[in-house]
Amino acid sequence: MSVEIKTSTLEPVRNTFANIERRFGDKPATRYQEATYDLQAETNYHYRPLWQPEFELNDKGRTAIEMQDWYAFKDPRQYYYGAYVGQRARMQEHAENNYAFFEKRNLAALLSDELRASLIRLLVPLRHVEHTANLNNMYGTAYGYGTAITQALLYDAMDRLGIAQYFSRIGLILDGNSGDALVEAKQLWLQAPLWQGMRALCEETLVTEDWFELFVAQDLVIDSLVSDLVYTQFDTWLAANGGQDVAMLTEFMQEWCKEHTRWVDAVLKIAAAESDANKALLGQWVERWRGKAAEALAPIAQEMLGDDALAESLAALDKRLVKAGIAGGNL
Amino acid sequence: MAAKKLNTKDKYRLLTRDLDWEFSYEDRKQAFPFEEFEGIKITDWSKWEDPFRLTMDTYWKYQAEKEKKLYAIFDAVAQNNGHTNISDPRYANALKLFLTGVSPLEYQAHQGFAHTGRQFGGVGARIACQMQSIDELRHVQTQVHAMSHYNKFFDGFQDWSHMHDRVWYLSVPKSFFDDARSAGPFEFLVAISFSFEYVLTNLLFVPFMSGAAYNGDMATVTFGFSAQSDEARHMTLGLEVIKFLLEQHEDNVPIVQEWIDKWFWRGTRLLTLVSMMMDYMLPNKVMSWKEAWEVYFEEAGGALFKDLARYGIRAPKYAETIEKEKEHVSHQAWWLFYSYGDATAFHTWIPSDEELDWLSEKYPDTFDKYYRPRWEMAKKMEAQGKRFYTKGLPQLCNCCQIPLMFTEMDNPTQLAYRDTVYKDERYHFCSDGCHDIFVAEPEKYVQSWLPVHQILQGNCGGPGLEDVLRDYYRMNVGADNLDMKGSPDEQRWNSWKGVA
Ligand SMILES: [Fe+2]
Ligand SMILES: [Fe+2]
Ligand SMILES: [Zn+2]
Numbered sequence: 001m002s003v004e005i006k007t008s009t010l011e012p013v014r015n016t017f018a019n020i021e022r023r024f025g026d027k028p029a030t031r032y033q034e035a036t037y038d039l040q041a042e043t044n045y046h047y048r049p050l051w052q053p054e055f056e057l058n059d060k061g062r063t064a065i066e067m068q069d070w071y072a073f074k075d076p077r078q079y080y081y082g083a084y085v086g087q088r089a090r091m092q093e094h095a096e097n098n099y100a101f102f103e104k105r106n107l108a109a110l111l112s113d114e115l116r117a118s119l120i121r122l123l124v125p126l127r128h129v130e131h132t133a134n135l136n137n138m139y140g141t142a143y144g145y146g147t148a149i150t151q152a153l154l155y156d157a158m159d160r161l162g163i164a165q166y167f168s169r170i171g172l173i174l175d176g177n178s179g180d181a182l183v184e185a186k187q188l189w190l191q192a193p194l195w196q197g198m199r200a201l202c203e204e205t206l207v208t209e210d211w212f213e214l215f216v217a218q219d220l221v222i223d224s225l226v227s228d229l230v231y232t233q234f235d236t237w238l239a240a241n242g243g244q245d246v247a248m249l250t251e252f253m254q255e256w257c258k259e260h261t262r263w264v265d266a267v268l269k270i271a272a273a274e275s276d277a278n279k280a281l282l283g284q285w286v287e288r289w290r291g292k293a294a295e296a297l298a299p300i301a302q303e304m305l306g307d308d309a310l311a312e313s314l315a316a317l318d319k320r321l322v323k324a325g326i327a328g329g330n331l
Numbered sequence: 332m333a334a335k336k337l338n339t340k341d342k343y344r345l346l347t348r349d350l351d352w353e354f355s356y357e358d359r360k361q362a363f364p365f366e367e368f369e370g371i372k373i374t375d376w377s378k379w380e381d382p383f384r385l386t387m388d389t390y391w392k393y394q395a396e397k398e399k400k401l402y403a404i405f406d407a408v409a410q411n412n413g414h415t416n417i418s419d420p421r422y423a424n425a426l427k428l429f430l431t432g433v434s435p436l437e438y439q440a441h442q443g444f445a446h447t448g449r450q451f452g453g454v455g456a457r458i459a460c461q462m463q464s465i466d467e468l469r470h471v472q473t474q475v476h477a478m479s480h481y482n483k484f485f486d487g488f489q490d491w492s493h494m495h496d497r498v499w500y501l502s503v504p505k506s507f508f509d510d511a512r513s514a515g516p517f518e519f520l521v522a523i524s525f526s527f528e529y530v531l532t533n534l535l536f537v538p539f540m541s542g543a544a545y546n547g548d549m550a551t552v553t554f555g556f557s558a559q560s561d562e563a564r565h566m567t568l569g570l571e572v573i574k575f576l577l578e579q580h581e582d583n584v585p586i587v588q589e590w591i592d593k594w595f596w597r598g599t600r601l602l603t604l605v606s607m608m609m610d611y612m613l614p615n616k617v618m619s620w621k622e623a624w625e626v627y628f629e630e631a632g633g634a635l636f637k638d639l640a641r642y643g644i645r646a647p648k649y650a651e652t653i654e655k656e657k658e659h660v661s662h663q664a665w666w667l668f669y670s671y672g673d674a675t676a677f678h679t680w681i682p683s684d685e686e687l688d689w690l691s692e693k694y695p696d697t698f699d700k701y702y703r704p705r706w707e708m709a710k711k712m713e714a715q716g717k718r719f720y721t722k723g724l725p726q727l728c729n730c731c732q733i734p735l736m737f738t739e740m741d742n743p744t745q746l747a748y749r750d751t752v753y754k755d756e757r758y759h760f761c762s763d764g765c766h767d768i769f770v771a772e773p774e775k776y777v778q779s780w781l782p783v784h785q786i787l788q789g790n791c792g793g794p795g796l797e798d799v800l801r802d803y804y805r806m807n808v809g810a811d812n813l814d815m816k817g818s819p820d821e822q823r824w825n826s827w828k829g830v831a
Contacts, residue, residue, distance in 0.1 A: 010412050010827060012483035013819075017475075018490040018805065034479055035472035038492050039438050044780045046502070046509040051365045057512055058442075081469040082398040082476075089395030092388040131350035135449060138461060142445035147438075151468060154445065158465055161458065162387030165346045172345065177335040179345050190352060200356040207361045 023071075035080035037071050039147040062143045063212035065271055065278050070146030072274070076266045077259060084155045088162070095252040099169065107245040108173050115243050116174055122234070122304050123246075124171040124185035125195055129226065130164035132202040133157075136218040140211045152263060156219065159260070163253055170249050194303060197296035204292070212271070216282060217289040219264045224320060225293050227257045228313035233305050261320070268324040282326045290317065343384035348377075351454040363452040369515035372580035376453030379575055382567035385462065394469070397557050401473060404553040409480045412827075418546040419614035420485075420824035421815055424677040426478060426551065427487040428608055429539055431676060432504045434474040435495040439508035440523060441467035447516045456575075459568050463524075466561040473557070477550040485820050487676045487811040490804075494676055497791070498804050499782035500604075500668070502732045506779060507601045511594075513775070518590050520572045526594035529569030530635065532562060533627040534602055538609040538617065545615040577642040584643045593771070595647035596764035599656070600731035606661035607668065610690065611682060619693035624657040649764045655740035658694060662702040667736045669709070670721040674796065676806050678815040681709050701743045718814055724783045724796075729758040730765035730776055734783075737761050753777065 014021070016029035019038040045056045055061060060070070079087070102108070108116070137157035144150040168182060175181035189195050201222070208214045231254045238246050247254075272279045294314060301310040321327035337345070354362070366373065385393075407413070417423065444464035451457045475491075482488035495501050511522040540555030542548075576583045606620040617623075636646040647653075665679075672679035682690065687706055690698045712719055725734030739745045749766040750759050753773045760766040769776045785791050792803040800806045810819050824830075 010415070010484070013486070013823070014483060014489060016479070017482055017488070019493060031476060034475050039471060039475075040442075041435065041439070041492075041496050041505070044496050044502075044505075044785075046506040046780050047513040047775050047778045049513045050515055050775070051368070051513075057509060081465070081472050082402060085391050085395040085398055088391040092391050096388065127350060128352060131454075134461075135457075138445055138449040138464075141464070142442065142449050150445075154441075154465055154468065157461065158387060158390075161347075161461070162391070164350050165386050165388070168346045168350075172337075177337050179337075179341075182345055182349060186349065186352070190355075196355075199352075203354050203357040203362070207357045 030078070032075075032078040032080050032083070036075075036147050036151065040145070040150070058145060060145050062145070063210045064281055065212040067271070067274055067278075071148045072270050073146065073149040073152070073267050074270075075148065075152045076262055079152065079155055081151075088159070091252055091255060092162075095166065098248040098251060099173070102245065102248050103173060107248075110242075110245065111174075112242060115238075115241065118304075119243070119246065120171065120174060120181045120185050121188060121192075121194070122300065123230070124167055124174070124181055125189040126226070126230065127164040127167035127171070127182075128186070128189050129198065129202060129222075130160045130167060132205060133160040133218055133223070134164065136205055136214050140215050143211045149267065152267075153215070156260065156263075159256060163256065166249070166252055170246075173249070194299050197298070198300065201292055201296040213285045215267070216285040217293075219260070220268065220320075221286060221289040221293050221317065223257075223260065223264070224317040225297055225310075225313045227253075227261075228316045229297065229301055229304065229309060231257055232316075233309050233312065237305055265320060265324050268326060272325040279326060286321060286326060290314070339384050343381060343386070346386055347384075347458055348381075348455050359452070363450055365450050365516050366452055369517050370586055371515075371517045371576060371583055373452070374579055376451075376456070378578070379453050379455040380571055381455045382459055382571040383564050385564075390462065393560075397560070398469075398473075401553055401557045402476075405476055405480070405550055408550045413549055414481055414484045415827050416547045416549065420820050421612065421678070421680060422542075422546045422548065422614050423481060423485045423820065424487070424679075424815070425539070425542060425546075425608050425612040426481055426548070427485070427677040428604065428612070429551075430474065430478045430488055431491045431494050431498070432501055432604060433535070433539075434471050434478075435492060436504055436508050437467050437471035437474065439512060441465070441471065443508070443512045443519050443523060446512070447519060450516050456572075459571075460520075463565055463568060466565070469561070470558055473554050477554045480550065484823065486807060486818070487678075487820075489807075493805055497782070498676060498806075499674065499727075499786075500733075502780065502782050503604065504601060506732050507597055510597065510775075517576065520569075521576070521587060521590040522594040522597070524565065524569035525573045526591060526598055527569075528562070528565040529573075530595075530632055531598045531602065531628070532566065533631070534623060535605055536562065537623060537627065538605050538613075538620075541617040542609065542613045545617050546613060573639070574642075577639075577644065581643075588644055589771070591644065592648040593768050595653075596649055596762075596768065597731065599653055600733060600761075600765070603660045603664050603733060606657075607664035610661040610693075611665040611686075616689060619690075620661045621657045621694065629654070648767075649762075652740055652762070652764070656737075658697040659701075659738065659740065659743055662690075662694070662698065663736055663738065664733075666702070666705060667725075667734060670719070671725070671734075672814060673720040673812055674800060676804070676811045678813065678818050678820060680815040681706055681713060697743065713816075718816075724786060726759055727781045727783050728761035728765050729779055729781065730760055730768050732779065732781060733761055735759065735761050 015027050017034060020029045020033050023037055024033065040058055042058070045058070049055065049057055111119070134157050137153045137160060140153035141150050141157060144153060171181035171185060172179065189199060205214060205217050208217065231250060235247055235250065235254070238244060268282065272282055294310060298310055301313070318327060353359070441464050444460045444467060448457050448461035448464050451460065478488055495505060511519050514522065536555065540552060543551035543555065573587065576587050609617065609620045609623065636644065668675055669679045669681070687703060691703060709719070725736070727734055735746065735748055737747045739747045747762055748759070749763060750757055751766060751770055756777070758769060760769065782791070786793065786799055791799045793799055797808055800812065801808045806812060815821055
């Protein structure tokens with residue numbers, strides 16, 4: 001027996017889940033909303049972590065930042081897993097074409113020996129910086145609170161692993177897949193005075209406890225300075241000095257940076273607008289890490305671009321701070 | 332200069348394993364502080380064999396292709412009233428149990444692997460964990476999206492995460508994962524990657540996913556297929572973890588054995604919920620729980636433990652009890668839920684005559700003897716208009732948190748009951764397995780948030796049970812709970828199908 005289904009009888013009982021309805025009213029929800037809000041457990045944890053008995057499994061106290069609602073950190077990109085991998089797949093396809101073109105035309109051969117050496121010296125060691133960023137964003141994923149921010153931190157962590165791998169591939173392109181450039185760059189990272197400030201800074205972030213402070217240190221301060229130096233200023237310098245093709249290899253990172261900045265700025269703005277206490281805390285953290293990062297990056301900026309480069313990058317950072325409502329005028 | 336072609340292993344080493352370094356400026360132990368307190372000895376992380384070698388670009392590409400296909404099906408299900416294609420409205424209750432009981436565990440898995448993905452000192456292990464962390468986030472989100480459409484047409488889905496934190500029977504899965512996440516990082520991996528993902532996962536996955544296929548649930552089937560390649564990666568991680576720990580140091584062997592014993596028992600208790608789902612909640616049956624247990628645990632697990640014997644690992648403790656339980660647990664569990672059906676956020680029912688016959692056939696040694704008479708009695712009462720609900724609250728096991736409802740396996744008419752006194756306080760258990768787990772770590776399990784205790788202490792609102800259900804659990808009382816017969820779910824179904 002076949003049954004005639006009249007569509008008019010199939011009125012839904014409700015438009016979305018009850019938690020979404022409580023937040024946004026009784027109307028159809030977006031996939032981002034249903035995949036984000038209230039996913040994480042909030043209460044009635046059974047056991048305290050053996051590894052950190054002073055906290056609950058999920059605990060707001062792992063940062064000094066306080067929020068009325070940790071789900072205030074809406075991601076302007078509205079990334080849930082599916083949207084995130086979809087966007088990255090498009091970007092990686094483009095990057096893949098770039099890398100393939102670069103290799104097929106053997107554009108590496110057009111680089112002067114001097115330029116090749118400075119790429120190994122200045123660009124390839126960044127894969128270790130990105131690896132640090134991977135760990136620091138995993139830290140926020142694991143110990144942060146509320147899916148809105150922790151899922152974005154996880155996507156960021158995976159992005160940084162991807163970027164570390166792109167930098168490694170640049171090394172492999174420069175050394176004809178022997179791995180020598182990677183070995184050389186790692187030795188520089190481990191021993192060259194040029195990189196020791198940066199390595200010490202990375203190691204220091206890895207022992208930082210407050211996850212939101214770490215977010216400020218890594219995703220705001222360090223990333224802002226590195227991206228301005230490398231993806232803006234060094235890119236311009238390369239274009240003017242026979243290395244314009246290198247931009248094909250860093251295009252993924254450039255595009256990624258813009259998007260990353262949009263998300264980081266949104267998070268900071270929301271945290272700062274929440275309370276004066278948050279704002280003051282963010283200000284202190286920025287000041288502390290801005291100083292350390294400037295010191296660590298100074299020799300690299302100097303060698304890469306000369307005298308004024310770091311000041312320019314610091315100015316770009318300060319502009320972001322004003323926009324996010326953090327800078328109180330003392331910066 | 333022609334570029335060399337790197338093999339996958341070398342490429343992966345250069346692109347991933349080589350990213351980390353020895354610290355000079357900070358104490359590395361402070362950056363990775365949780366590696367030693369469990370007593371596990373790692374002498375050389377570089378011996379870690381990467382269970383899979385995926386770089387991020389490939390990961391993005393594969394996963395995006397999978398997501399595209401999956402969401403195309405979700406869209407189609409929503410546009411074509413896919414909820415009306417399920418075999419029988421009772422089937423939706425299996426999905427309610429899945430969304431409220433299992434999906435939040437995917438989230439906890441995501442969190443647990445984020446923790447180990449940050450904490451392991453070995454970069455290979457760390458990154459395998461990170462990938463699993465993001466996969467598990469995928470699972471919970473795609474499950475929520477798959478259930479989103481059902482939520483619009485059936486009761487009991489709507490407050491799944493709120494309920495998971497509070498509702499009495501959901502503390503069984505919640506406490507299971509809280510237990511694993513609150514343990515040290517190596518125990519977490521033995522618990523989840525090895526015991527659960529590698530050995531028991533088929534017993535969770537096959538029942539739900541084949542159940543979906545047999546019952547016309549396109550969304551869940553598609554999700555299941557799509558998650559399969561993720562699960563394959565998770566399983567290889569589970570196997571690598573166990574081999575790595577056992578090969579690193581002989582002192583690890585007894586520690587790992589104790590964890591295996593514990594987590595197999597914890598796992599089998601958790602799977603009780605799946606067993607009743609399989610035998611009772613699927614209108615179209617896939618296979619019996621007993622059959623699934625024999626195929627996926629006894630055969631597959633037996634071979635595995637034979638293989639692990641060379642490391643000095645034996646089959647999990649209580650194996651004889653576990654073997655007997657497959658004849659009983661699903662029946663005991665569904666009876667419990669049927670009798671507490673006024674306090675469940677899904678519907679319960681008496682199996683149809685056809686289904687009772689199926690159970691008799693599948694459980695020739697136990698069903699007619701011990702369980703069928705109960706259902707015949709329930710049928711009689713229902714026919715007299717006296718569908719019964721047990722009054723009062725059950726005593727919960729202080730370990731697995733299932734009400735004390737299991738029997739002695741050698742005497743299925745005798746309720747099993749164990750207890751122990753710790754610091755002048757008496758604690759109750761459903762079994763030797765749960766008792767022993769408590770005794771090994773009493774300081775952990777005295778913390779258990781036992782829903783019944785909490786209600787009795789007034790921590791869940793009240794004073795009446797209905798107040799707790801309505802205000803604390805946020806159940807729509809009269810819609811989400813009670814018998815399938817006469818439920819709004821059933822009425823809506825009948826109106827969609829044009830049945831009076
Ligand atoms: Fe999963
Ligand atoms: Fe999994
Ligand atoms: Zn128990």
